[in-house]
């Protein structure tokens with residue numbers, strides 16, 4: 153497969169010095185931008201997707217007592233092993249232990265207790281025989297164990313030990329985690345009603361460009377509908393940010409200056425698309441330079457190179473490039489990790505999942521930038537996963553992101569990839585903003 157570039161007839165001019173590698177850019181950004189949003193105690197059902205800000209310590213053992221993993225009969229292994237010498241064994245059922253209603257007292261020697269899943273193991277019992285493996289009389293006061301069942305029964309079988317899941321005093325959820333349903337369920341299992349999580353970072357979102365029209369408005373000749381704002385808002389919401397949609401801004405210095413100055417007063421972050429390259433109408437940099445400071449511009453990444461980070465007062469400004477794939481790639485791999493960092497996410501949480509896959513393509517172009525190809529995995533007959541790139545690497549082709557299910561990552565220093573080589577694949581599901 154041949155992957156076409158934006159313009160295959162031109163030489164790529166991006167081996168320029170002055171581009172910062174992504175890893176360095178993120179390291180610098182994490183050092184320069186503080187974990188700034190405050191902690192709030194939030195009820196559990198409001199915590200899905202939030203960043204946990206303190207370690208959560210187990211308050212109770214889970215299970216709180218030894219209990220049964222199956223419905224059946226609790227017995228003392230040694231008792232019926234002795235009795236089985238003569239063949240099948242009849243055992244008297246001395247009582248019942250149900251979840252929430254334990255059997256009070258000790259099992260009489262040589263007898264059994266009817267037991268339900270989750271019920272406490274009665275004193276004197278050390279194994280459970282499931283009800284399918286015994287014959288019981290009608291009122292379940294007597295059971296018969298066959299010799300084959302007795303031979304297979306082991307001490308401690310089907311018993312869940314006190315504290316084997318969670319031990320009181322242990323850290324069940326570490327600070328910096330992004331909370332998933334199972335994390336919140338574990339906190340509930342420990343009796344927590346609220347959790348200390350980050351207040352969502354507030355992000356004001358603008359698209360910039362004179363060519364842009366709002367979906368629903370008539371499209372002027374040569375105009376295009378604004379799609380980037382919808383990609384940005386979706387990624388930000390999925391990453392757990394509180395988003396204010398501030399619409400479209402014209403390529404006009406005064407318009408941009410006034411809108412950014414206002415938004416900076418009431419938001420932690422401003423995110424924009426477009427106007428960060430070197431063209432005449434690319435005014436975002438001079439505007440941020442006038443209102444505040446520019447801290448980073450131009451990354452050694454493809455797509456997304458002209459990405460800009462700056463500050464207006466206390467507000468962080470992230471200027472993403474206008475090309476629709478660039479806005480998403482630089483958003484997913486630079487902006488979202490930085491926003492998660494601001495909310496106190498651990499470094500591991502901020503980073504995408506990178507999986508090894510087999511290259512299903514040849515690639516011969518070292519740009520000196522880290523590059524992502526829009527991709528899908530295809531399985532061969534032996535179950536091996538081959539990463540297949542989209543036929544075009546153009547950053548203007550948004551439909552490629554609809555086709556794709558992930559990204560192939562090509563290292564800055566990589567020159568040639570041949571079919572069958574190992575490559576890294578970033579499934580969209582392993583990015584925090586999908």
Ligand SMILES: Nc1nc2c(c(=O)[nH]1)N[C@H]1C(S)=C(S)[C@@H](COP(=O)(O)OP(=O)(O)OC[C@H]3O[C@@H](n4cnc5c(N)ncnc54)[C@H](O)[C@@H]3O)O[C@H]1N2
Pocket residue numbers: 359360361363364376377378379380381425426427428429430431434455456457458472473474475476478547548
């Ligand atoms: N001489 C150079 N030209 C360009 C360079 C360069 O290094 N030297 N870099 C190129 C790269 S790479 C990118 S990416 C773009 C980014 O430029 P801008 O951030 O200034 O973006 P715009 O020029 O405003 O727009 C680029 C492209 O994207 C379309 N666009 C913009 N906003 C939206 C939107 N909200 N929804 C949909 N599409 C949008 C816009 O119409 C343009 O086609 O610069 C290269 N140029």
Ligand code: MOO
Pocket residue numbers: 453454455456457458473475478547548
């Ligand atoms: O290729 Mo540019 O790097 O983002 O479109």
